[in-house]
Amino acid sequence: MSNEVRNLEPKEMWNCFADLNAVPRPSKKEEKVIEFVKNFGESLNLETYVDEVGNIIIKKPATPGMENRKTVAIQSHIDMVHQKNADTEFDFDTQGIEMFVDGDWVKAKGTTLGADNGIGAASIMALLASKDIAHPALEGLFTIDEETGMTGAMGLKGGLLDAEIMLNLDTEDDHELTIGCAGGxxxxxxxxxxxxxxxxxxxxxxxxxxxxxxxxxxxxxxxxxxxxxxxxxxxxxxxxxxxxxxxxxxxxxxxxxxxxxxxxxxxxxxxxxxxxxxxxxxxxxxxxxxxxxxxxxxxxxxxxxxxxxxxxxxxxxxxxxxxxxxxxxxxxxxxxxxxxxxxxxxxxxxxxxxxxxxxxxxxxxxxxxxxxxxxxxxxxxxxxxxxxxxxxxxxxxPGWAPKPEADIVKLMDDLYEKQFGHKADVNACHAGLECGILGTNYPEMEMISFGPNIRGAHSPDEKVQISSVQKYWPFLLETLKNIPLR
Structure with missing residues (x-):
């Protein structure tokens, strides 16, 4: 079934998602996925660091001609909510997610899919592994335990990241640009x-x-x-x-x-x-x-x-x-x-x-x-x-206080309208995103969150829309290509 997913476009991202979903990654039991992401970074000969709580940072230099652009941190969490239907036999500690394609959606058999936030993590992996995507210097930040306490974001110390902009890939509606969130x-x-x-x-x-x-x-x-x-x-x-x-x-x-x-x-x-x-x-x-x-x-x-x-x-x-x-x-x-x-x-x-x-x-x-x-x-x-x-x-x-006048918000709002012919919904959400916590140690960093359409997150009905991923991916690439000068 994962082969069906691997053949979807963009293949580089879907293949990373399939690889990630083959690794058990329940919140507070992320040892296997931490090792997986660490090995991934090292296999690319990129600077890879695991901090004291288990967050992974993988740094990739800018592509030729992009060296004078602002450094961008791209962030997603690698844990997932583990829920299954009562009649589904499944061991989240040992089994990979069983995915299948249903029309325009990727789903899982009787369990959560892990698109929250595996699609974001897979996007970062695909960017880090790419050889033909233009981008400024990147810092892939993979945080742990977002779903049951945000302890990864809370444990990330200041000084580990050089980025001036953070793209959080944990939003679930492709028409939204999220610039604030609730605390909990x-x-x-x-x-x-x-x-x-x-x-x-x-x-x-x-x-x-x-x-x-x-x-x-x-x-x-x-x-x-x-x-x-x-x-x-x-x-x-x-x-x-x-x-x-x-x-x-x-x-x-x-x-x-x-x-x-x-x-x-x-x-x-x-x-x-x-x-x-x-x-x-x-x-x-x-x-x-x-x-x-x-x-x-x-x-x-x-x-x-x-x-x-x-x-x-x-x-x-x-x-x-x-x-x-x-x-x-x-x-x-x-x-x-x-x-x-x-x-x-x-x-x-x-x-x-x-x-x-x-x-x-x-x-x-x-x-x-x-x-x-x-x-x-x-x-x-x-x-x-x-x-x-x-x-x-x-x-x-803490919550994340909106900054609608930030340069990254204006840039992505304009790019969205040019690319899709209508305005994005620039908003704040009621979910807990890690940006508010990360911002306590990186207060000057501009942040924004976006992603493809995901429905039913945290339930066995979770699904991610294929056509929406195909909309979100080129928007992400266009954003990276237009990151402003330092």
Whole structure:
């Protein structure tokens, strides 16, 4: 299947993408891909350096006639979100991504594709390996762990790069030039709870919500997609109000930056209430599915019998848990009053895990206004503390303040209009890009982000558009050819 991808144009870039996708590269487990990129740079006899956190910098001199242009850093992250469908057998730690071509799109078989940000990384590799592309001096910067903490960008020290301009290749709409982004913070609540054993005529029941669209919790938070954790809690709260249900476990969501697609809860119920309870679940499910028919057309709510659980949550903790999760804000918190259509602040209730006397609730709070980000995070923290959770705010990273008058913005805006006959959408985004963090140690560096059309990032529906890559690639080359003089 990768041969099908390798034959696409531009071949030099798609071949680099196929090579990269053959290497396992989960966030925080990047040892193999770090070695792969390092060997790639050294095989080209280019200056290659791995810093103390694992970022790779590969420097390539300017092509003849371009020596007097400003040095350009081209940056992408090499880790990827690892998500798969529940019925897909796949080991992300050992297997390469299985890609295929579907019309105008490259997709993966039941897993994330890694186009975020593998297309960007492959573009840098293709430029570094090129022999006939005009460009100024280049510094390829491959950062690690962007998806689960941005620790690569945070660990990059000042003085390692000489560039005056940075092209970040991590945007997912080919008509956009991004010049600003949101910051974020991880909010976590954890703790333990008392369990009970129940007597009487009871049976076990498993309740599953699956088939939601999921997606990127920053770039797609404005689309109103269903959150499996919030929907499961809504069901359990309603059932708890009418029936004698006791929760044994809840397992919903996954990574903080992915909108949760699935949640599973195991219950102990009275045998005498089974029929009426299942009828109520079906009725509630029909309402929820109808509400999300546009955003999550494949949603399912399933009921099946299971062995009676030996232990359940104490009645008091169950009462508090359902109300605490209900109180957590999810989705858009505030739109920007200054930039039309921009989500300013949001929260993703990413993970709810309750089992065997321990629980964890994980959120990712984003905002382009730092003070508002902190305020919402404290709001969430307070809700968790009412449950009795030990809470923490970790992985705080800054936003990226737009500089629309920067020379690189003006250059690329003009080039885009000349090349495609219409204006680019110069904007800020609600996702977390590394530019804000990198700019703390390189404050004078001009930065801009762009890339081809990628849809469904952070979900198994991820895909990258072939024709969009074929639009983006010559735009990248034209930009490099027109970098201004020093």
């Amino acid at each position: 913070v991880d909010v976590t609540g954890e703790g333990s709870y008392d369990q009970e054993s129940l007597a009487g005529e009871r049976i076990g029941l498993e309740l599953t919500i699956k088939g939601l669209s999921g997606g990127h919790s920053g770039m797609e938070i404005h689309l109103g997609k269903g959150n499996a954790n919030k929907l499961m809690n809504r069901l359990l709260y309603a059932l708890d109000s009418e029936f004698d249900i006791r929760i044994s476990s809840i397992d919903g969501g996954g990574l903080r930056n992915a909108i949760p697609r699935e949640s599973v809860a195991v219950l102990s119920i009275l045998a005498s209430e089974k029929e009426e309870l299942e009828e109520e679940i079906v009725a509630l499910a029909e309402l929820i599915i109808e509400e999300h028919d546009t955003t999550d057309p494949e949603m399912e709510v399933l009921i099946q019998p299971v062995d009676l659980p030996a232990q359940v949550l104490s009645k008091d903790f169950q009462f508090k848990l359902l109300r605490a999760v209900y109180a957590l804000p999810n989705g858009i918190y505030r739109m920007s009053p200054d930039m039309e259509g921009l989500v300013q602040t949001s929260n993703n209730v990413a993970r709810v895990q309750v089992a065997e006397g321990n629980y964890s609730i994980q959120c990712l709070t984003r905002s382009s206004v730092d003070s508002e980000k902190v305020d919402l995070a404290l709001n969430i923290q307070a809700s968790m503390e009412m449950l009795g959770a030990d809470t923490s705010l970790d992985g705080d990273y």
